[in-house]
Amino acid sequence: MKTFQGRVVVPGRVSAEALVSHGGLNTLASFQKALQFGDKKATCGDQNNPDLYGKQMAGKALCLPQTIGSTTGGLVLYCATSMGRQPACMLFSNPIDSLAAAGAVLADVWLEDNKMPVVDSLGDEFLDYVKDGMNIIVQEGGKVMVSDPF
Amino acid sequence: MEYKVKLTDEQKAILDGSRGETLAKVMESLVRYGELFGATEMVPVSSRYNHLVTSFGLKALGPVYELMDKLLEAGAFSGQKFTVDPRPLDPKVPTNIAQDVVFKLFMYSRQKDYEEQLADLGLLSDNAFTCTCYMDEVGNKPGPGEVLSWSESSAVVYANSVLGARCNRNSGIIDLMGSVIGYVPKFGLLTDEGRKADWIVEIKTEKKPEAQLLGSAIGMKVMEDVPYIIGLDKWLGNELDDEACTYLKDFGAATASNGAVGLYHVDGLTPEAKESGKKLIKKDAKTYVIDDAELERVYREYPVIWKDPDAQPKLCFMGCPHMSLQQLKDWTDRVEEGLAKSGAGKVSVPTVFTAAPDVLEAFEKTPYADRLKATGVITSYICPLMYMNNPLSEKMPVITSSNKLRTYTSARFYTDDEILEQITRNRKGGR
Numbered sequence: 001m002k003t004f005q006g007r008v009v010v011p012g013r014v015s016a017e018a019l020v021s022h023g024g025l026n027t028l029a030s031f032q033k034a035l036q037f038g039d040k041k042a043t044c045g046d047q048n049n050p051d052l053y054g055k056q057m058a059g060k061a062l063c064l065p066q067t068i069g070s071t072t073g074g075l076v077l078y079c080a081t082s083m084g085r086q087p088a089c090m091l092f093s094n095p096i097d098s099l100a101a102a103g104a105v106l107a108d109v110w111l112e113d114n115k116m117p118v119v120d121s122l123g124d125e126f127l128d129y130v131k132d133g134m135n136i137i138v139q140e141g142g143k144v145m146v147s148d149p150f
Numbered sequence: 151m152e153y154k155v156k157l158t159d160e161q162k163a164i165l166d167g168s169r170g171e172t173l174a175k176v177m178e179s180l181v182r183y184g185e186l187f188g189a190t191e192m193v194p195v196s197s198r199y200n201h202l203v204t205s206f207g208l209k210a211l212g213p214v215y216e217l218m219d220k221l222l223e224a225g226a227f228s229g230q231k232f233t234v235d236p237r238p239l240d241p242k243v244p245t246n247i248a249q250d251v252v253f254k255l256f257m258y259s260r261q262k263d264y265e266e267q268l269a270d271l272g273l274l275s276d277n278a279f280t281c282t283c284y285m286d287e288v289g290n291k292p293g294p295g296e297v298l299s300w301s302e303s304s305a306v307v308y309a310n311s312v313l314g315a316r317c318n319r320n321s322g323i324i325d326l327m328g329s330v331i332g333y334v335p336k337f338g339l340l341t342d343e344g345r346k347a348d349w350i351v352e353i354k355t356e357k358k359p360e361a362q363l364l365g366s367a368i369g370m371k372v373m374e375d376v377p378y379i380i381g382l383d384k385w386l387g388n389e390l391d392d393e394a395c396t397y398l399k400d401f402g403a404a405t406a407s408n409g410a411v412g413l414y415h416v417d418g419l420t421p422e423a424k425e426s427g428k429k430l431i432k433k434d435a436k437t438y439v440i441d442d443a444e445l446e447r448v449y450r451e452y453p454v455i456w457k458d459p460d461a462q463p464k465l466c467f468m469g470c471p472h473m474s475l476q477q478l479k480d481w482t483d484r485v486e487e488g489l490a491k492s493g494a495g496k497v498s499v500p501t502v503f504t505a506a507p508d509v510l511e512a513f514e515k516t517p518y519a520d521r522l523k524a525t526g527v528i529t530s531y532i533c534p535l536m537y538m539n540n541p542l543s544e545k546m547p548v549i550t551s552s553n554k555l556r557t558y559t560s561a562r563f564y565t566d567d568e569i570l571e572q573i574t575r576n577r578k579g580g581r
Contacts, residue, residue, distance in 0.1 A: 009186060024373075024410075029558055032539055035210035036257060047455045047544075047560065066374075068410050069558065070535075071203045071301040074321025075214050082213035096186060097374060097410065098338070102321030105182045109175055110217060 001147035012117030016088035018134040019060035024068030042085040061136035062087035067100040077103025092120035093127040172224030184335020192333035197292040200232035200329040203301040207264030228272035228329040233283035238536030280506030282472040287508040299328025304403035304471040310413040314421040319412040347378035358385040362553040365404025367448040374410040383418035407554035461547040467534040469504030470552035482522040488574030496526030
């Protein structure tokens with residue numbers, strides 16, 4: 001098991017299975033189809049992202065460098081959270097980008113029920129280490145523990 | 151909760167609920183958003199108009215419309231009139247029956263309601279739907295140093311780089327909230343330091359680089375950093391004339407969509423580079439050299455995600471971002487010349503040129519409009535991205551010279567010359 005320390009963007013504790021994108025997450029391309037056509041698993045629809053395409057994002061600990069793409073990104077993330085199709089948490093190796101930050105903050109301020117802890121600045125080593133299927137535990141204060149699957 | 155952002159008494163009062171719970175939440179959203187980027191204060195939005203990215207009544211975005219209803223119920227209207235991205239539907243653009251059903255009944259079933267919401271919130275006019283709101287014909291063109299609360303990546307990068315305005319790459323909803331409250335957090339591209347270049351990009355091509363390819367190459371390399379581009383004025387000159395602005399519009403959109411660029415400087419051409427020159431470059435800036443081989447490498451590495459890579463194109467989109475008036479005229483000449491060369495009477499691939507409604511109205515008043523119509527090209531105000539972003543359209547072999555459309559959809563990128571050859575090819579034989 002390895003522990004990484006990041007910065008808290010949205011506080012919270014959660015435990016989930018890792019899903020890793022080594023490239024930037026194009027939020028609109030990834031979530032649009034899932035939101036549009038009632039896919040509760042939020043299967044990633046971004047054909048340009050070989051790490052995530054076709055994989056379930058809802059309920060996973062989504063590990064990524066940053067988000068990219070359309071400035072609708074924040075509101076797409078807000079909608080995914082509002083509809084209960086958000087990842088269990090989002091863990092950024094880089095400092096968070098403005099679009100993901102908007103989505104994370106909007107969801108935390110305006111939504112009562114569905115919460116998604118977000119931690120950023122976990123460092124490149126975090127993204128090098130974590131692999132799909134690993135166990136992730138997010139603790140208060142931005143501590144992220146990564147271990148092999150049980 | 152204590153914030154590091156310095157707030158005025160008025161801003162603190164709003165945050166504490168002096169103007170109601172909804173506006174307090176709007177302020178909280180903006181302050182927390184700014185805190186993440188080390189914002190020092192909340193500064194007034196000083197542009198005349200705002201620009202929003204969310205133009206589409208997409209069923210999937212229900213929670214956004216509910217949030218907008220909350221703002222309206224609380225009387226939290228936009229403090230500025232605003233333009234907004236293009237409409238997602240236009241009956242002039244070819245669709246099949248299945249697409250009609252999916253577009254109207256499933257995807258954009260909330261379009262009418264949403265446009266009513268936009269009107270209530272402060273939409274500038276019925277024609278205000280375009281991603282190129284800064285065109286003279288549209289009139290949402292901020293001046294140097296003005297502080298904006300815009301979104302739409304291609305418009306933000308143009309406003310920062312070509313117009314010298316100051317705007318961060320805001321997300322949808324945040325854009326509206328800045329306008330509702332009248333303040334935005336000061337960080338990043340709103341600060342002098344944040345506008346300094348992290349990269350020197352040296353252009354060493356033997357011919358004028360294709361705007362969309364060059365923007366793509368730079369965007370993918372520098373991501374969200376600020377590039378200072380040297381050697382491009384050799385091809386664009388030193389004045390921001392119509393041709394240079396059109397080039398920078400397409401170039402910037404590619405940097406913003408293939409990466410996340412919000413500002414670039416072009417040595418000897420863009421306003422801040424002209425004023426401050428190489429002083430804008432940070433001491434530890436990295437260097438990226440671009441020659442013809444590098445552009446060729448970038449082009450060849452684009453994935454082709456059509457099921458059948460050899461499929462005949464069924465549609466061609468030009469104008470993402472929307473075309474300028476001069477671009478429409480130039481392309482009329484080019485299509486006519488291409489057809490004359492090939493001996494084809496009309497374009498052999500259904501082709502749509504998109505532009506702002508106001509630009510299209512101006513174009514219709516010129517003799518070029520009838521000439522373009524005679525080639526078979528359709529003009530439209532549609533957003534090609536919104537047309538393409540669904541499972542039916544993504545199966546269609548669509549071609550484009552927009553690197554933004556390529557990035558977000560299954561549309562296949564070709565250079566301008568290649569597009570021209572494809573759409574004017576005589577597929578029935580002849581010359």
